[in-house]
Amino acid sequence: MIRELRVATIVFLQLTVVTGVVYPGLVTLVAAVAFPTQASGSLVRVDGKLVGSRLIGQSFSSPRHFWGRPSATGPAPNNGAVSSGSNQGPLNPALALAVERRIAALRAADPDNTRPVPVDLVTASGSGLDPQISVAAAEFQVPRVARERGLPEAKVRELVRAATAGRTLGVLGEPRVNVLELNLALDAER
Amino acid sequence: MTGQGLLQLALYVVVLVALVKPLGAYMAAVFRGERTFLSPLLGPVERLIYRISGVDPAHESDWTRYAFDALLVNLLGFIAVYALQRLQGVLPLNPQGLGAISPDSSFNTAVSFATNTNWQGYVGEATMSYLTQMLGLAVQNFLSAATGIAVLIALIRGFVRREAGQIGNFWVDFTRSTLHVLLPLSFILAVVLASQGVVQSFAPYQQVTLVEPVVMQEQTVTEQTLPLGPAASQVAIKQLGTNGGGFFNVNSAHPFENPTPLSNFLEMLAILLIPAALCYTFGRMVNDQRQGWALLAAMLVIFVPLLVGAFAAEQAGNPRFDALGVDQAASAMQPGGNMEGKETRFGIANSALWATATTAASNGSVNSMHDSFTPLGGLAPMWLMQLGEVVFGGVGSGLYGMLMFAVIAVFIAGLMVGRTPEYLGKKIEAYEVKMAAIVLLVPCLAVLLGTAVAVMVPAATASVANPGTHGFSEILYAFSSAGNNNGSAFAGLAANTPFYNFALGIAMWVSRYWLMIPVLAIAGSLAAKRATAITAGTLPTHTPLFVALLVTTVLLVGALTFLPALALGPIVEHLQLHGSH
Numbered sequence: 130m131i132r133e134l135r136v137a138t139i140v141f142l143q144l145t146v147v148t149g150v151v152y153p154g155l156v157t158l159v160a161a162v163a164f165p166t167q168a169s170g171s172l173v174r175v176d177g178k179l180v181g182s183r184l185i186g187q188s189f190s191s192p193r194h195f196w197g198r199p200s201a202t203g204p205a206p207n208n209g210a211v212s213s214g215s216n217q218g219p220l221n222p223a224l225a226l227a228v229e230r231r232i233a234a235l236r237a238a239d240p241d242n243t244r245p246v247p248v249d250l251v252t253a254s255g256s257g258l259d260p261q262i263s264v265a266a267a268e269f270q271v272p273r274v275a276r277e278r279g280l281p282e283a284k285v286r287e288l289v290r291a292a293t294a295g296r297t298l299g300v301l302g303e304p305r306v307n308v309l310e311l312n313l314a315l316d317a318e319r
Numbered sequence: 320m321t322g323q324g325l326l327q328l329a330l331y332v333v334v335l336v337a338l339v340k341p342l343g344a345y346m347a348a349v350f351r352g353e354r355t356f357l358s359p360l361l362g363p364v365e366r367l368i369y370r371i372s373g374v375d376p377a378h379e380s381d382w383t384r385y386a387f388d389a390l391l392v393n394l395l396g397f398i399a400v401y402a403l404q405r406l407q408g409v410l411p412l413n414p415q416g417l418g419a420i421s422p423d424s425s426f427n428t429a430v431s432f433a434t435n436t437n438w439q440g441y442v443g444e445a446t447m448s449y450l451t452q453m454l455g456l457a458v459q460n461f462l463s464a465a466t467g468i469a470v471l472i473a474l475i476r477g478f479v480r481r482e483a484g485q486i487g488n489f490w491v492d493f494t495r496s497t498l499h500v501l502l503p504l505s506f507i508l509a510v511v512l513a514s515q516g517v518v519q520s521f522a523p524y525q526q527v528t529l530v531e532p533v534v535m536q537e538q539t540v541t542e543q544t545l546p547l548g549p550a551a552s553q554v555a556i557k558q559l560g561t562n563g564g565g566f567f568n569v570n571s572a573h574p575f576e577n578p579t580p581l582s583n584f585l586e587m588l589a590i591l592l593i594p595a596a597l598c599y600t601f602g603r604m605v606n607d608q609r610q611g612w613a614l615l616a617a618m619l620v621i622f623v624p625l626l627v628g629a630f631a632a633e634q635a636g637n638p639r640f641d642a643l644g645v646d647q648a649a650s651a652m653q654p655g656g657n658m659e660g661k662e663t664r665f666g667i668a669n670s671a672l673w674a675t676a677t678t679a680a681s682n683g684s685v686n687s688m689h690d691s692f693t694p695l696g697g698l699a700p701m702w703l704m705q706l707g708e709v710v711f712g713g714v715g716s717g718l719y720g721m722l723m724f725a726v727i728a729v730f731i732a733g734l735m736v737g738r739t740p741e742y743l744g745k746k747i748e749a750y751e752v753k754m755a756a757i758v759l760l761v762p763c764l765a766v767l768l769g770t771a772v773a774v775m776v777p778a779a780t781a782s783v784a785n786p787g788t789h790g791f792s793e794i795l796y797a798f799s800s801a802g803n804n805n806g807s808a809f810a811g812l813a814a815n816t817p818f819y820n821f822a823l824g825i826a827m828w829v830s831r832y833w834l835m836i837p838v839l840a841i842a843g844s845l846a847a848k849r850a851t852a853i854t855a856g857t858l859p860t861h862t863p864l865f866v867a868l869l870v871t872t873v874l875l876v877g878a879l880t881f882l883p884a885l886a887l888g889p890i891v892e893h894l895q896l897h898g899s900h
Contacts, residue, residue, distance in 0.1 A: 302580020
């Protein structure tokens with residue numbers, strides 16, 4: 130019994146060192162050498178100042194910017210310190226209410242736009258930090274942003290295209306527009 | 320459903336099946352003690368571990384000793400994870416200065432990670448120090464998975480050996496699973512994930528200045544916190560070891576845990592990779608590869624229809640949104656469908672695929688919020704767990720669970736024709752059937768009893784987040800998850816309370832060890848038996864007929880046990896959603 134416990138403890142400690150120290154250490158080392166930017170958060174700098182990560186969504190509500198996915202994190206939306214979805218079920222009245230409010234906000238910012246609203250623009254993302262929107266959600270906002278900024282729509286669409294990623298290898302995932310990159314490109318225009 | 324989506328599902332299944340043979344053959348070589356291409360690298364480490372700990376790799380033991388060793392090292396894992404959580408405040412590698420975790424939450428998480436469940440009652444980035452994550456949680460990701468594989472290998476030896484008293488050396492199977500199988504796969508996956516943007520860093524959380532300040536009633540937020548940590552190394556093994564406990568709160572929906580469609584595809588592949596390949600390993604080790612393919616076929620026959628069903632349900636969207644002027648139709652410009660709780664880069668197809676794969680396997684990681692799925696989209700993952708985590712299931716544990724169903728299936732077939740049932744040349748007698756029945760019934764008991772108690776306890780119903788029948792689904796899902804060592808959640812349920820921490824902790828504990836022990840008992844009993852001659856009266860167990868019989872057994876047990884409970888949850892909710900508005 131004592132012998133068994135001793136064997137178990139020593140095997141356990143050794144495998145702890147291998148899988149809990151050597152393994153993460155080695156991965157950190159390789160990642161730091163081969164992929165330093167990605168491994169440290171894909172940070173974005175503007176004029177030397179850190180303004181975010183290209184992988185983490187930020188909250189935009191000015192009509193001059195493209196808006197991202199609604200975020201259910203608290204207390205503020207897109208709170209990177211505590212990722213969270215809404216976890217609201219499909220029949221939850223609070224979900225319908227939230228969607229109605231988001232539609233109203235989009236309509237208020239762009240009264241002429243009467244097209245149906247792309248679903249990803251009014252539903253909360255899974256992480257609360259989704260950095261991207263669908264191409265449809267970007268197109269929906271192009272006229273508003275162009276008007277607010279006094280830019281031709283063609284110019285705005287060009288910037289949208291530059292911030293768009295297609296399916297990986299033409300198959301995997303969904304086409305998507307990175308909102309932070311798009312808005313930074315817009316702000317750089319003037 | 321979209322053609323693009325179906326193409327992604329099909330690609331996934333094809334790549335998965337293509338990897339079964341190479342990895343399965345490699346693992347068979349590892350567990351037969353043969354040399355592999357990694358032996359020159361890992362062999363010395365393995366021998367050093369035996370030497371320092373005084374393990375004689377040639378010395379084998381009977382099933383009771385094998386079980387005792389497995390339970391012992393799991394107990395040590397439990398103690399280590401509990402202690403790390405309680406003491407993390409005074410330990411190093413804690414740049415955020417996170418304090419000790421409450422005793423009940425620590426207990427729950429320690430049981431959870433020792434049992435390969437990885438139910439996440441905690442918020443990773445807000446509660447766990449880097450040290451706790453890598454030295455506690457990630458280590459258990461390896462060791463709980465290795466335990467499952469070891470027990471499976473012992474059971475396979477039970478089928479193969481004749482009139483033998485020993486079923487193997489637990490320490491050898493355990494060490495080899497960790498070093499030769501889990502470690503190399505994890506290392507490769509971790510590096511690829513880091514290339515995609517999964518963070519791997521010991522730096523403190525990064526503060527950045529928001530492009531547009533967020534103005535709220537009480538305050539204006541001008542900064543964003545970007546959490547970091549050794550995530551890539553942990554995410555790799557949590558996917559490969561069917562663990563599923565996320566580095567961050569929202570698991571693989573978090574862009575730092577799963578940033579791109581490619582990382583998503585590889586993480587999904589990692590969920591089913593080892594459980595599927597172990598079918599081939601099994602066939603190799605019993606010297607009849609058709610037996611392994613038959614079990615894999617049975618798993619796919621259940622998995623694929625539920626996958627397509629979940630995809631269809633999620634793509635159909637939420638009918639309540641149509642009246643509000645929301646465009647949910649799929650097009651070249653958007654995935655459409657029920658996007659609440661889903662990430663744009665994954666869309667509907669990849670969210671449904673992940674949800675089905677993670678619950679078919681007892682992985683439990685998520686890339687979307689299951690709580691916000693449509694009723695039928697949520698029913699698929701819930702039922703896959705309730706089937707006993709045998710459709711792929713946990714690494715090792717899924718296949719040994721499926722083999723218990725095979726024992727029951729040949730028993731039923733034997734009853735029909737009035738012959739003593741046999742499986743793989745071994746007579747299946749009263750003892751084996753009793754033990755297999757325990758394996759089938761314990762999780763059912765944990766799920767239904769746990770749910771029944773919870774709905775009667777005010778402290779438990781107070782945790783429900785959604786009104787109506789969906790709230791019941793949250794509780795049923797929680798116990799289905801814990802009672803089958805899955806770990807995913809309808810996460811609206813506020814489960815970090817003393818009631819759930821203890822109740823779910825007990826469910827996870829019972830369903831892990833009271834399955835493992837009867838399985839090892841069967842291994843011991845089978846090993847001691849003589850092989851029976853194959854005659855014209857023997858039921859072949861590699862044919863489509865047997866696959867059908869096995870699938871029927873799994874589905875019948877699952878349906879008869881859980882349909883009444885499901886009727887009170889997702890089925891009623893579906894009728895409400897599509898009934899009168």
